[in-house]
Amino acid sequence: MEKIDEQLNNLSVVEVPTLVHQSVMRKVNYQKIKPALFIAFALLVFNFLVIAWHINAKLIDAEFADMTQDFFEVFNFNFSFIGTVWVSFFEIISPMLFLSAVLSLIGAIYTGKKISFYQFGKM
Amino acid sequence: MQELEIIDKNILIRARTGDIHAFEYILSFYEKAIYNYCLRILKNPPNAADVTQETFVKVYTHRKSIDPEKNIKTWIFTIATNTAYDFLRSKKRKQEVSLDEGSETISSFEAYYPKEGLVSDVDKALRQINPEYKKALLLFYQQGFEYKEIADILEVPINTVKTHISRGKEQLKDKLKNYGKN
Numbered sequence: 100m101e102k103i104d105e106q107l108n109n110l111s112v113v114e115v116p117t118l119v120h121q122s123v124m125r126k127v128n129y130q131k132i133k134p135a136l137f138i139a140f141a142l143l144v145f146n147f148l149v150i151a152w153h154i155n156a157k158l159i160d161a162e163f164a165d166m167t168q169d170f171f172e173v174f175n176f177n178f179s180f181i182g183t184v185w186v187s188f189f190e191i192i193s194p195m196l197f198l199s200a201v202l203s204l205i206g207a208i209y210t211g212k213k214i215s216f217y218q219f220g221k222m
Numbered sequence: 223m224q225e226l227e228i229i230d231k232n233i234l235i236r237a238r239t240g241d242i243h244a245f246e247y248i249l250s251f252y253e254k255a256i257y258n259y260c261l262r263i264l265k266n267p268p269n270a271a272d273v274t275q276e277t278f279v280k281v282y283t284h285r286k287s288i289d290p291e292k293n294i295k296t297w298i299f300t301i302a303t304n305t306a307y308d309f310l311r312s313k314k315r316k317q318e319v320s321l322d323e324g325s326e327t328i329s330s331f332e333a334y335y336p337k338e339g340l341v342s343d344v345d346k347a348l349r350q351i352n353p354e355y356k357k358a359l360l361l362f363y364q365q366g367f368e369y370k371e372i373a374d375i376l377e378v379p380i381n382t383v384k385t386h387i388s389r390g391k392e393q394l395k396d397k398l399k400n401y402g403k404n
Contacts, residue, residue: 104363106344107363108340110348110364112254115254115274119257119271119274119275120253120301122275123275124246124249127245127278127279
């Protein structure tokens, strides 16, 4: 029995795969930044809603329904009208608002990339 | 394997408040012990690695439960034990592996050792004894816990721990006889 005690005390020990440590730290870091990601997403959604509301209000003022109808009528006959529409677009939607939407998109892509960085691969 | 060192209270307090460096220190301190414990329970290196990861993620998630006045090792091993057995139960449900000894994958465990002969007869015999006895033996001999601590980890009375260790050793002795080494 003493021999068993001795053998049990000297059980072989293996090293931990290095990926275990890295993977745990990645998961823990992700948990730590999760609230920040949540806030970033909430801001993006809020931004999107504000822009949507703003565009909607502007377009209603500009009698959007009639304009759309005109647009499609002309578009069917003349592709060159696209240029006119492009100009009209910036008359209806301010360049600042458009820039804000582009920045939101860039922010969304950046955040998405950050999230994919923290995705956990199987060891 | 027996580690008598105790983590400094300040580190535990910092880990409790979410300090990532303090947590990493705890991880570095115990990951080897937890991995080896899980490896002998699960008998499969990739599964042991998964359970070790899950254990430490749970430690971080429940960091508010860290009591700087108590031995964190006991708490971490309690989480590891529960996580390992939850893992085995879920695997059993999926019918991929079984909790009994019959389905053990000896090859995967032995394949982890680079040199032949590093899996001792005790290791082989350990895989054949009652899992409850094995847990108590591993915690007592490999991890150096006292009876009281093992009782806390396994959530059984101290006398049951003593019985499990004693019966485990008897079973081990019988198994070792079969190898003609004892």
